[in-house]
Amino acid sequence: MNYEQELEFACRLAKAAGENARLIRASGISAETKPDMSPVTIADMGNELMVRGAIEREFPDDGTLGEEGSSRSGSSRRRWIIDPIDGTRDFVRGDRFWCVLIALEERGEPVVGVAHFPLLDETY
Secondary structure (H helix, E strand, C coil): CCCHHHHHHHHHHHHHHHHHHHHHHHCCCCCEECCCCCEECHHHHHHHHHHHHHHHHHCCCCEEEECCCCCECCCCCEEEEEEEEECHHHHHHCCCCCEEEEEEEECCEEEEEEEEECCCCEEC
């Protein structure tokens, strides 16, 4: 199967989430601590909701699994996996080495993966 539409969507969405996080960071943020002792910010949570909402609109039959707990089942046997800010410690410190991760698995196999580093202007 060709996943060009899904790859283009994931790239566009990761870039939008990266810009959203960058703007939130510019206005000043603080981190809270999750039960696993890792940091989380309002940007993490906001990005996850933004990404999940876009997936639900574009691919309503697909499920989601979000790092921050925003998950839902789907009927398509496909699931989008979201890490809205990978490297939250770097994000909070103002370092450049954080990214937005979005992937798609179908029947348990990865088929699309995007990593967007907003402050490096690089997408893989």
